[in-house]
Amino acid sequence: MSYEPDWNVLTATCPSRTSLVRIANKWTAMIVIVLGKGRTRFRDLRTAVEGISGKVLTETLRDLERDGLVSRHVFAEVPPRVEYELTDLGRTLHGPLSALGQWAEAHITEVLDARDRYDRDH
Amino acid sequence: MSYEPDWNVLTATCPSRTSLVRIANKWTAMIVIVLGKGRTRFRDLRTAVEGISGKVLTETLRDLERDGLVSRHVFAEVPPRVEYELTDLGRTLHGPLSALGQWAEAHITEVLDARDRYDRDH
DNA sequence: CCGAATCCGTGACGATACTG
DNA sequence: CAGTATCGTCACGGATTCGG
16 A cells, blocks of 8 residues: 555645645746756756746746755856756656646647637637 | 647747646646546536635636637526536646646655755755 | 845735626 | 626736845
8 A cells, every 4th residue: 555545636735736736837847848858057947948037937946946856056156057957756747747838839729729719709 | 741840838929838828727737637527517616626716717717718628518597507628629638737636646745755854954 | 147135016816795 | 606896915926136
């Protein structure tokens, strides 16, 4: 009996809900997708995830680090250099999250069509 | 040449980004997970997704309907009855999103341990 | 010059009251 | 029961400043 079936993200007070809230998030998804390619420094991460602000990137990385999904490597250099990479646990999340990104890219034409239809009929 | 490789969720202005923003969302994930079990009326959806407010449930369902992921069925009854179900397109998203929920439930103990370690060391 | 902290506005979200 | 409307709150997110 190694599996614990009592966790349920649909239950408001279940701890697993707090984990879902963190991973079911646009910035988390994009950051994990980029980190899936390998260890990346802060600046490059910020460039790769277009449109994210420095503050939000820092905060999201902190939360991911706290949840054990990302590790942080600081180098005592000038200018400073900080690199991030997925942990073993984080790597198990890369598949599900990149699947989301691929879904969005694969089905965007259908989604755009649906939006046109909805906006025309309402 | 049926695949369009130009879409990229990491690009700020790419339309696929707008779709990712909608699906990489906690409420979307939970609603789609519940709807994966079959057509559900508003009241039951609100009960199943613990903690969601009526306002947010309505708004999220509207957005999902607009994107062609959910269909809405209104019955002319008193009291009113409205049922929601996944479209064919929405069903293709059920796998990826329920995978997220299952990840959260399967790895929550590791996440909780990581949080304890982080909070102790920082 | 890079990474992170600070300040502050906006938007998401919940609660409540009300209508069909 | 299924929304809509209004309002208050608060976290998210962007611009700016600071530190090294």
